[in-house]
């Protein structure tokens with residue numbers, strides 16, 4: 001793989017992030033980028049993956065979106081994004097990271113297990129079609 005750079009998204013990345021994260025309203029994405037809650041992977045100057053997170057109850061960091069460009073999946077980019085976030089959070093003193101997966105995403109759930117996450121809860125009926133979200137947690141200690 002050519003040079004991969006993992007970094008926080010900047011204002012000018014918004015269009016590229018929106019392509020990877022099309023469900024999020026643009027005003028919301030703008031705010032997340034301003035608050036340093038979007039991390040991107042840049043390969044040869046092009047944005048190829050995006051991770052969006054937030055702080056539940058101002059306390060628990062939670063990944064709400066992770067997307068790698070389809071033709072580059074399985075090359076370690078998702079793992080690099082998670083590791084970048086883990087290091088950032090450890091430096092801030094957090095001892096755990098959470099991630100949400102839409103109900104019925106067995107591939108993503110297996111992937112999360114592979115990276116050391118364990119299931120820790122379920123929120124039913126969160127989506128318009130009635131499906132819920134499964135929550136996972138990983139210790140950063």
Ligand SMILES: CC(C)(COP(=O)(O)OP(=O)(O)OC[C@H]1O[C@@H](n2cnc3c(N)ncnc32)[C@H](O)[C@@H]1OP(=O)(O)O)[C@@H](O)C(=O)NCCC(=O)NCCS
Pocket residue numbers: 064065066067068069072073074075076077078079080101102107108110111114
């Ligand atoms: C899920 C996703 C983010 C993973 O990113 P990725 O860059 O493809 O994953 P990586 O290459 O970093 O995989 C890391 C490890 O998991 C392994 N892996 C990949 N897919 C796996 C799967 N379905 N189950 C278990 N392990 C898996 C890889 O072999 C790799 O192992 P290694 O580090 O020991 O070699 C990416 O595939 C994606 O964008 N999928 C579509 C969107 C999506 O489902 N997003 C999640 C909902 S928000």
